[in-house]
Amino acid sequence: xxxxxxxxxxxxxxxxxxxxxxxxxxxxxxxxxxxxxxxxxxxxxxxxxxxxxxxxxxxxxxxxxxxxxxxxxxxxxxxxxxxxxxxxxxxxxxxxxxxxxxxxxxxxxxxxxxxxxxxxxxxxxxxxxxxxxxxxxxxxxxxxxxxxxxxxxxxxxxxxxxxxxxxxxxxxxxxxxxxxxxxxxx
Amino acid sequence: xxxxxxxxxxxxxxxxxxxxxxxxxxxxxxxxxxxxxxxxxxxxxxxxxxxxxxxxxxxxxxxxxxxxxxxxxxxxxxxxxxxxxxxxxxxxxxxxxxxxxxxxxxxxxxxxxxxxxxxxxxxxxxxxxxxxxxxxxxxxxxxxxxxxxxxxxxxxxxxxxxxxxxxxxxxxxxxxxxxxxxxxxx
Numbered sequence: 001x002x003x004x005x006x007x008x009x010x011x012x013x014x015x016x017x018x019x020x021x022x023x024x025x026x027x028x029x030x031x032x033x034x035x036x037x038x039x040x041x042x043x044x045x046x047x048x049x050x051x052x053x054x055x056x057x058x059x060x061x062x063x064x065x066x067x068x069x070x071x072x073x074x075x076x077x078x079x080x081x082x083x084x085x086x087x088x089x090x091x092x093x094x095x096x097x098x099x100x101x102x103x104x105x106x107x108x109x110x111x112x113x114x115x116x117x118x119x120x121x122x123x124x125x126x127x128x129x130x131x132x133x134x135x136x137x138x139x140x141x142x143x144x145x146x147x148x149x150x151x152x153x154x155x156x157x158x159x160x161x162x163x164x165x166x167x168x169x170x171x172x173x174x175x176x177x178x179x180x181x182x183x184x185x186x
Numbered sequence: 187x188x189x190x191x192x193x194x195x196x197x198x199x200x201x202x203x204x205x206x207x208x209x210x211x212x213x214x215x216x217x218x219x220x221x222x223x224x225x226x227x228x229x230x231x232x233x234x235x236x237x238x239x240x241x242x243x244x245x246x247x248x249x250x251x252x253x254x255x256x257x258x259x260x261x262x263x264x265x266x267x268x269x270x271x272x273x274x275x276x277x278x279x280x281x282x283x284x285x286x287x288x289x290x291x292x293x294x295x296x297x298x299x300x301x302x303x304x305x306x307x308x309x310x311x312x313x314x315x316x317x318x319x320x321x322x323x324x325x326x327x328x329x330x331x332x333x334x335x336x337x338x339x340x341x342x343x344x345x346x347x348x349x350x351x352x353x354x355x356x357x358x359x360x361x362x363x364x365x366x367x368x369x370x371x372x
Contacts (some may be wrong), residue, residue, distance in 0.1 A: 019291050021207055025337065076369060105288060107206050119343070126368075135368045139359035143368070145343045146336040146360050153335025154328070157305070161298065173325035174332050179365035182312075182321045182329070183262065 001090045004042045006032045008056070011049045016095020020050055025049070054103045054110040056119060057096045064089045075129030080175045083151055087167050090155040097155060119144045150174060190228045192218045194242070197235045198360020206236060206292045213275030231294065240289045240296040243282045244303060250275045266361045269337055273353050275342040283341060305330045336360060 010032035014022040025046055029036045043049045047104070068085030069078035090097045103111040126140035158170045195217035201209040211232055229235045229273045254271030255264035276283045289297035305327070312326035344356045 079368065101287075102291060105291075115343070132219045133370055136259035136362075136366060136371050138362050139355070142340070142344070142356055142359035143363050145339050146363055147368075149337070149339025150332040151335070152339060153331050157301070157331045158328070162364070170328055173328035176322075176324050177329050177332055177367065179367045179369045180322060181363065181365045181369075182265065182333075183367075184319055185322050 002040060003032070003034055006040070006102060007034065007039060007042055008049065009054065012053055012056075012093070012095050012099065015053070015102075016098045016179045020046070020099075020102055036058075050099065050103070051107055051110050053096065054107060054114055057093075057100045058094070060096070061086060061089055062118065075125070075132075075134040076179055078129075079147070079178055082170045083154075083174060084167060084176075086151045087155055087159050087165070087171065091165055091167070092145060092158055096134045096173050101126065115148065119148060122148065147178065150178065187221060189218075189224060193220065193225060193228055194202060194235065194238065198239055198242075198279070198281050198285065200317055201236060201239070201288075202284045206232070206285075206288055211220070236285065237293055239282065239285050240293060240300055243279075243286045244300045245356065246279070246282070247272060247275055248304065248307070261311070261318075261320040262365055264311075264315075264363055265333070266357060269340075269360060269364075270357045272337045272346050273341055273351070276345045277351055277353070280346055283346065301331075301334065305334060308334065333364065336364065 006114055007028060011023075011028045014027045014031050017023075018027065023046070025039050026036055028049070029039050031082075032038075039049075043052070064080045064085045068081040072078035072081050100111065103114070122144035123141045126135065126143055129135045130137045130140060154174055155169055159165045159167070193214060197209075197214045200213045204213065205208075209232070211225050212222055214232075214235070215225050218224075225235075229238070232364055250271045251268045254267040258264035258267050286297065288302055289300070308330035309327045310333050312321065312329055316323045316326060317323045340356055345351045345353070
């Protein structure tokens with residue numbers, strides 16, 4: 001299993017940097033320090049390792065966000081903690097973030113699956129929070145996707161494209177918008 | 187110029203459907219109904235036509251959004267109109283939307299340029315609106331990117347992935363969030 005882990009880690013780095021087409025299995029095994037043939041003990045194709053990385057991004061982001069929102073006193077606090085956790089995740093594993101975005105083209109079903117699974121759980125949580133009076137009522141499915149869009153695009157602009165991301169400032173600014181909206185305050 | 191336009195239109199369709207790598211110049215000229223050599227009168231490479239399509243998406247979305255917000259009574263109305271116009275644009279030209287997303291990998295500078303140009307103008311408008319008391323104060327650059335993220339992700343989920351998008355419902359639901367935020371209403 002250690003070799004399988006090493007291959008996945010190498011694939012994340014190599015495919016994240018070079019992109020799916022340019023990254024070869026030889027690049028991956030070189031990075032992992034294994035023989036070329038070892039790859040095929042664990043994965044039938046480059047597509048298969050790519051697919052597994054998309055699934056891993058799904059598990060890992062959900063785990064990171066769930067852990068961050070656990071114990072938040074209410075849904076608004078959970079939103080803020082969840083956004084911060086997601087951006088920290090992008091900062092920690094930029095290659096994995098890129099791989100998920102490339103899945104839009106390389107593995108469209110996995111791409112949809114990744115976001116749909118996340119959105120479903122998110123909308124369920126928002127609905128429960130609206131019932132509990134912690135957030136406003138509304139179409140929580142649309143809201144879940146809208147809020148995922150906020151996180152994703154802030155991850156692009158203020159994490160991937162920045163040398164030294166100022167996550168606290170971005171989270172505070174975005175959270176003010178998420179909580180209160182754009183409307184003028186009295 | 188008519189042939190150049192026909193080639194661009196064909197490239198939008200073919201690259202949008204097949205993706206950049208799989209789409210060949212022969213596919214594009216076949217779709218355009220021109221000889222293969224005609225392509226090279228207008229574009230040196232497949233990369234060049236791709237680049238031009240990303241620029242065109244920039245011009246076309248800015249024009250569509252600007253037209254939609256022109257004459258809006260205030261910034262909040264402009265937000266709603268702009269969001270609707272963007273989603274209508276995605277519905278009308280899904281291939282172009284896909285091409286811009288593929289630019290993340292094929293032409294990263296054009297990708298950044300597309301969003302950065304849009305965000306800059308957006309933030310300037312938000313700042314003016316905050317000065318005029320039409321929207322709340324805050325970091326309008328972060329807000330511009332957050333709001334672009336909302337539009338982009340709703341375009342994915344509720345336009346590209348839907349047979350019959352219900353744009354009015356999506357716009358109304360998202361706009362309620364954008365205007366008022368998630369916070370519980372008294």
